[in-house]
Amino acid sequence: MGTPPNFLPVAEPDLGPLEERFVLEAVRSGWVSSLGEFIDRLEREFAAFCGVEHCVALSNGTVALHVALLARGIGPGDEVIVPDLTFVATAAAVIHAGATPVLVDVDPVSMCIDPELVERAVTPKTKAIIPVHLYGHPAAMDALRDLGRRKGIFVLEDAAEAHGARIGDRRVGSLGDAAAFSFYGNKLLTTGEGGCITTNDGALAKKIRFLKDHAMSPERRYFHPEVGFNYRMTNLQAAIGCAQLSRFDELLARKAAVLSHYREALRGSDIVINPSLPGVESVCWLVTTLLPGSWSAERQARLARRLREAHAIDVRPFFIPVHELPPYKDLRLVQRDASVSAALTARGLCLPSSNRLGRTDIARVASALVTEIAAVGE
Ligand SMILES: *Cc1c(COP(=O)(O)O)cnc(C)c1O
Secondary structure: OOOOOOOEOOOOOOOOHHHHHHHHHHHHHOOOOOOOHHHHHHHHHHHHHHOOOEEEEEOOHHHHHHHHHHHOOOOOOOEEEEEOOOOOHHHHHHHHOOOEEEEEOEOOOOOOEOHHHHHHHOOOOEEEEOOEOHHHOOOOHHHHHHHHHHHOOEEEEEOOOOOOOEEOOEEOOOOOOEEEEEOEOOOOOOOEOOEEEEEOOHHHHHHHHHHHEOOOOOOOOOOOOOOOOEOOOOHHHHHHHHHHHHOHHHHHHHHHHHHHHHHHHOOOOOOEEOOOOOOEEOOOOOEEEEOOOOOOHHHHHHHHHHHHHHHOEOOEEOOOOHHHOHHHOOOOEEOOOOOHHHHHHHHEEEEOOOOOOOHHHHHHHHHHHHHHHHHOOO
8 A cells, every 4th residue: 555564563463374264254154244253253252251241243343333322212312422532423423313423521531531521411302321441541430420320311331442541440331321332443342344343231121123224123024113224244244353362462462562552652641541540451542642742733743754765664643632623613512621621632643553563663653753853843
């Protein structure tokens, strides 16, 4: 794709012989569509991995959020609280459901939704909160679950970026009423495209299964008492997912090694790497840094261009706060004096985070980054 041989991408999937073997098995079995043993196995094993009773495989993480809101009966006239700093799908799914997102600013260290501000954002119309475990850091789930219980609000984790992260001995996916995961190609565990909902609520899981498969009556074939969707995952995708899940400890360990090499290589610089609050066990999705000094989008773009052109290093800016995006700019926004999300985005940069990076690659990125920060000017 016109990249030099020493090019270091921000992310790439970690796929090996086990993924190949399972996909081949799925092809040979003839079960290439949305029934098959890998689907059942992925649902069973991912539920067990998260420590919940149910997992429903879906075609991606965005529809997982969408269908979970619908299954809970959330729609027009309802408000759903989402963080201002997230990938846009969190807010888009609320709009797809016909409800109104309310944007709430984030904590400066965890980068996740600020539970005190969530409390302020609640109105009689609030029907759900979607905390996002951003860049692998678990959101303040104890406070949010407590708030949800007190006020009867549905707490739906957006765990798309945090497979395997924990608070105490409980993994994300088991910390709210339900959780949405993505298995997109750049996520910690991939099926190519894919996603799922995990929950302990059997009725909710059943409703999601019904909606994702054209809302067909389980008792009577081709009888559809509601308007449904085709939000199914294929057995081919699930085959990749089963291989990834059986290798997941190894995948997480490699990512942790990448992060620790970065910490070593950037020790002594003023660059903050994957900040974390005490009391949680984050995972590293992407190596996320906060640059020292004062940054504009324009200065950051110049830095990114220099790294790409002079060093063959790919970097990614942080997500742009949802309130700055045209379709969302008139939504209610709850923040303190100044936007923490905007301040984080100004300074935030994601570095090459591929599992195959070794110490030498990482030293090369660290040294190029330090050099170019000094050279890029104000
Ligand atoms: C990736 C992602 C999604 C969407 O997942 P897709 O599988 O791409 O639809 C939702 N929320 C967050 C926070 C994500 O990072």
